[in-house]
Amino acid sequence: MNQANLGKFSYGEGKYLYSEGALRHPQEYKKQNGLYVETASLAPLESTNWILYGGLEYLNSRKEEVENNLTYGIKEYGSPYYFFQETTGLWNHQNYNFQVSGANSINSKLTLGxxxxxxTNFYFRxxxxxxxxxxxxxxxxxxxxxxxxxxxxxxxALSNEFFKTDSELGNKFPENNTEATANYYLNTGLGSYIKNIDNGFESKRSIPNLQLQWLFKHNNSDLSIESSTGYGLERWIDKNIVRVEENDELTKYNFFRERLNIYYNSYKTNKLVALSLNAEYLKGKAKVWDENGAYYNQNFTSTSYRVKTEGNILFYNQFLNKLSIGVNYYNKKQLDLNYAYQFDYQYLESEISLGINKKLSQKAAFFTDLGVLYHLVLDMEHDPFAANNIFVDWIGNKVANYTDIxxxxxxxxxxxxxxxxxxNKLEFSITGDYLKxxxxxxxxxxxxxxxxDYLSLVAGLKLYF
Structure with a gap:
């Protein structure tokens, strides 16, 4: 924070979100509307060596036509675990996010931060x-x-990310639904699942992480190289098991994640040139508890690679004030060992964008950013035939079909x-995103x-003070 080229700032922002369309991942929402509020501030403390930042976000939204997924919004890091059911659902989602950070320059050489x-998130279906x-x-x-x-x-930097969920499943149906029970399943792979789930589970995930960074400054440029290494463990726990001799951890998912980030900035009199390279490697293994054998049976593996490079030129006080180009490569391999069910795909994305700023008067200025991204599927392998069950019918085939577009x-x-x-400054903006x-x-x-297709619109009002 004390090395960034940032001055003191504060802002408050409100947004209205709307999106709708059928060209969407089957387990994501097809329609959303909601309200988002955010405020943040960065400032040095007077007569001290402290720099402090604080931010608060709130989101209240309604998400429609989420297929199958009964633990919406928590699947991360390649984990296969989530509850599913055949019926398409409606979610109400509330999010509260608070963050604070600080840096203290102990002396001319040492800084602590x-x-x-x-x-927190609360979802109800x-x-x-x-x-x-x-x-x-x-x-x-x-x-x-x-x-x-x-x-x-x-x-x-040393960090730890702790994540916990608590789910409640029930059999409350609308009046026009005559069925008496609902069938729930816990997904454990690609075609592997545990059926006849009666109640919700707890899930816990912990990711200790180590970050190393080298920052080099010379004349009017700087170079930053950062390495981030994390080891994670995710567990799904059956809340109904209370006896000591029983194993309440139904599943385990271990993963290793390595990230490399390189940033180069060159500061000129009338422009800034910024180059970046971001790479990530993630490898995970999933295990399910075998009650009869009293051991964990490994049944799923996932490996992914991502490399993204981007170049930006920012022009100061110019009509054309931004030009950006980027390329992103992604490769993911998944395998269900129970069925030899594989799901591999890789794609390439190229993006170009530009920004325009036009002064309308002494107190008003017009701005716009325009970007175009092309998503090209390089390869997709989907072999579900050994599993050939409800997962394949409800989820697997649809996800593969979408992934191959x-x-x-x-x-x-x-x-x-x-x-x-x-x-102070007031900003009004409308953001549009169209997928075809x-x-x-x-x-x-x-x-x-x-x-x-899919269309997303965001209308926002932002006040800098």
Whole structure:
């Protein structure tokens, strides 16, 4: 924080979100509307060496037509675990997110810092059956930076991300539904699942992480190289098991994640040139408790790679004030060992964007950002035939069909800035994002057509003070 080119700032922001369309991952929502509020501030403490940052976010939204997924919004890091059911559902979602960080320069060489993020989510599902889910994520980090000389600085950070969910399943149906019971399943792989789940579970995930960074400053440029290494464990716990001789941990998912980030900035009189390279490797293994044999049986593996490079040029006080180009490569391999069911895919994304700023008067300015992204599927292998069960019918085939679609995405942000008294500023903006298919899956059965698309709109008001 004390090395960033940031001055003191505070802002408050409100947004209205709306999106709708059929060209969407089958286990994501097809329609959303909601309200989002955020406020944040960064400032040095007078007569001290402290710099503090604090932020607060609140989201209240309604998500419709989420297929099968009864633990919506918690699947991360390649984990296969979630509850599912055949029926499409409606979710109400509330999110509260608080974060605070600080940096204290002990002397001319040593800086200590800390970060805390407290993020809570509450989901409830109202269509066909009742499912409630609460999720809590806490990320805590401590850091130390040592300035070797005017050019070189080394940093070390230790953190841990703790994540916990508590789900409640029930059999409350709308009046027009005559069925007496609901069938729930816990997904444990690609085609592997545990059926006849009567109640909800707890899930817990912990990810200790080590970050190392080297920062090099020379003349009007800087170079940052950062390595981040994390080991995670996720467990699903049966709340009904209370006897000591029984194993209440039904599943385990271990994973290793390595990230490498490289940033280069060159500061000129009239522009900033920023280059970045981001790479990530993730490998996970899932195990399910075998009650008869009293041991964990490994049944799922997942490996993914991601490499993204991007270049930006920011022009100061120019009509064309931003030009950006980026390329992103992703490769993911999944295997269910019970059925030899594999699901592998890789894609390439290329993106270009530009920004325009036009002064309308002494107190008003118009701005717009326009970007185009093309998503090209390089390869997709989906072999579900050994499993051939309800997972394949309800989930597997649809997900594979969606994953095999080439798309283009157009996004734009249009707004006006108004200068206020005391250097305050008011910003009004509308953001649009449009997704359209260019090439569908070559499979015999298609769940999507070329005339389907997805549109997202966000209207926002932001006050800098």
């Amino acid at each position: 800390g970060y805390l993020n407290y993020d 109202k269509t066909d059956t009742r499912n409630e889910l609460t999720a809590l994520k806490i990320l805590a980090k401590v850091a130390l930076s040592y300035k070797l000389n005017q050019k070189h600085m080394l940093s070390l 080439d798309t283009f995405n157009v996004n734009t942000k249009i707004g006006v800035d108004f200068a206020l008294k005391h250097n 298919a260019t090439s569908l899956s070559s499979s015999e059965v298609s769940y999507f057509s070329k005339n389907e």
